[in-house]
Amino acid sequence: MVIETWKNSGIATKFPTYRNSSLVTVHSWQTGKQQDDEAEGLWRIKDSIYDFTSFIDKHPGGPFWIRETKGMDITEAFEAHHLTTAPEKMIAKYKVRDAAKPRIYTLTLHEDGFYKTLKERVREQLKTIDKTPKRKSDLIHLGILLSTYLFAVASAKYDSLLALILAGVALCWTVIVSHNYFHRRDNWQMYAFNLGMMNVCSWRISHAISHHIYPNSYMDLELSMFEPLLCWVPNPHIKSKALRYVSWVTEPFAYAIAFFLQLGTRIFYSLRHANIMYWHDLLPLTIPLVMYYGSFGSATLLFCVRQWLAMTSIASFAFCVIGLNAAHHDPEIYHEGDATREDRDWGLFQVDTIIDRGDLKWSQFLVLTHFGDHILHHLFPTLDHGLLPALYPVLYETLDQFKSKLRECNHIEHIIGQHKQLLRTEPNPRAPGSGK
Template sequence: MNTEKWKECGVSTKFPTYRNSPLVTEHSWQQSKRKDDGAEGLWRIHDGLYDFTEFIDKHPGGSFWIRETQGMDITEAFEAHHLSTTPEKMIHKYKVRDAVQPRIYTLTLHEDGFYRTLKGRVREKLKTIDMRPKRESDLIHLGLLLSTYLFAVASVKYNSLLALILASVALCWTVNVAHNYFHRRDNWQMYTFNLAMLNFCSWRIAHSMSHHIYPNTFYDLELTMFEPFFCWIPSPYMKSKTMRYLSWILEPFVYPIALFLQMATRIFYSLRHTNIMYWHDLLPLSLPLVMYCGSAGSADLLFCIRQWIYLTAIASFAFCVIALHATHHNPESYHEGDKIHDDRDWGLFQVSSVVDRADIKWSRFLVITHFGDHVLHHLFPTLDHGLLPALYPILYETLDQFKAQVLECKNIEHIIGQHKQLLRIEPKQRAPGAVK
């Protein structure tokens, strides 16, 4: 792709270095960002360079967010993760100087643009919004977490296939709901994301800092990590048509081992390169331990471990089925190479990368376990999913003002669409979500 075409269709003027790495992880993505962003070891927000070193341990959201983004351009992440105007006012005392080089990212966040306008309206709405749905989210999460352990114990105590399947589904849903929590300030619920061999720290990088900021682009680490098996970028140079059809055949084999591959990759990278493991990587072992102790001697340890492996494999399959057919990978949504909205507003770009689930909005349980209300979640990731439905009138009003719309479809259409997207090789010449 020539430079002019890249600037027209991409979110950046530079091809990310990490995509040339032989083994892509969240750590290699961070290294790439620090090299490509030109933040000079500091933190870049818009056109300013800031030194937040003294603020790392003072950050209300936890030190992780500041520490792990040092040396990067965090403009969009800063905007999306702070609804209040207070952070914008207080960072001035940490400013070192203006940046010399222009940003490599081409999307905009103008004061009178879509995202800033919407954020201001949401900020006012939150002053009067009913906060009780947050409690419902907490109860759903706790219920699923307890169900996971109870069904897991029952699966070994009674050697029950039904209990094993129910434990697997509960584990998958627990992880999905935990996604509601790791975008925010540190909390205990985020640790439950680790029960399925994932890790909330690595996913805060791969998901919150990468995928959420530039979904379906070359900077989307979640997109890249699946590329050995699945390629959703519409380019004939990325994968041949034959290999794209092969992805359909690979799905039932890749889905059950996806969670195991995540853990294996992180272990391998830690042993060969830089350690990216944490103490809470041991949390998945709590499941076979509880299964063994809860069986009260009716099952031996090896049987419990075998059941746990089966449980995790089923949960892995369910997780991939839900996550990969939830919102993003649809021929109607933006993917790298497609045309972007003319004003290149970051918020409109988020809207164009999502095709929301229209068939689950009636159920808060289905929304939070199946990544529903996804457009609003991408625009305001730190808000509890329970609060998002109240923001739709403001979202629609602002979209009408900026001549854009939310794309929606049913789950079966998402499943069909994901398979069509795997085969799509021609970029779209019209921006997704733009009103005709």
């Protein structure tokens, strides 16, 4: 059991309950967080307890965010998802009492700290920047989405391997670009994420509420969901070095089945425990149906299903090659168990868990399809990726002020670093920002 070897060296004073679950899922993560967070069955922000029950259906971002976080401490998520000061003033009427116990999280959001200082500067910067890149993001998303169906039909109609590969890549990019939309209020673009057999509702929890808020910690569901196939936590008790070398061999297989495994886990959990399936889980079936009818009888339905499964496997492999080597895994990046900096500011914690892809910044298309501008996206997830480049001046200014820096490398360096991290079993004794 991991808890036996865990020490309070990370972001929380309590080992997360969900990591002792026999089946780690979004639902087990939520249930565990509700048990751990000292939110008293309601919603906790800092040291106050709120009852947002009557506000669920009034929430401008949609009811999902409020409904699915009941019983949790949402302090960091609330800050990251609201750029203006209006929400903080509005929630005062929903406060019911002060919290009975201290927060279990060690991260801070002081008014004069890094994140709040940067956030104020970003608010001012957004008043003057060009907003047209948002429209370009929408066009890129639509173009890749249509390309997915067109290449899929071509692969069925002409039995073309090239079209099949292009369809798989387009499907991968569709899923990644759709991620640009599910951090914000409900919109139609976010549902294109489901074409990869994953689900936007599940990923709003595992990615937006878990990974984005607590990256590379035990509270990061995206860290634990790949175990035991892939383990990036530098703890020999979780996975020995010998088994970590095996990860290099099993890694391509894990990449190719990742999409299928996500769907399979959710179906299994829905049948054996609580239903976590939605109507939009059926959206992936539109691909083989369009292939079948679009081929005008030149391909059988069985052949179209086979092509669809093949292109989904290609997309799954490409998604993992891009996503798992995008920003978060390198021996120089903070992972659970490593020494932490003295300043526990949440924004600086985000900086410590990321090395950006410096080779993408010249292209909005590449940024959207390869998880680019990653630090700014983590700090301000509701902003369209097209707006992020304009925020670099204030980011650099604030990093300099707080004696931190933006780290960058290219994709090949990330891939090499990620494989080194898979082998690392000893925690880094030197805290980020502490110098050589």
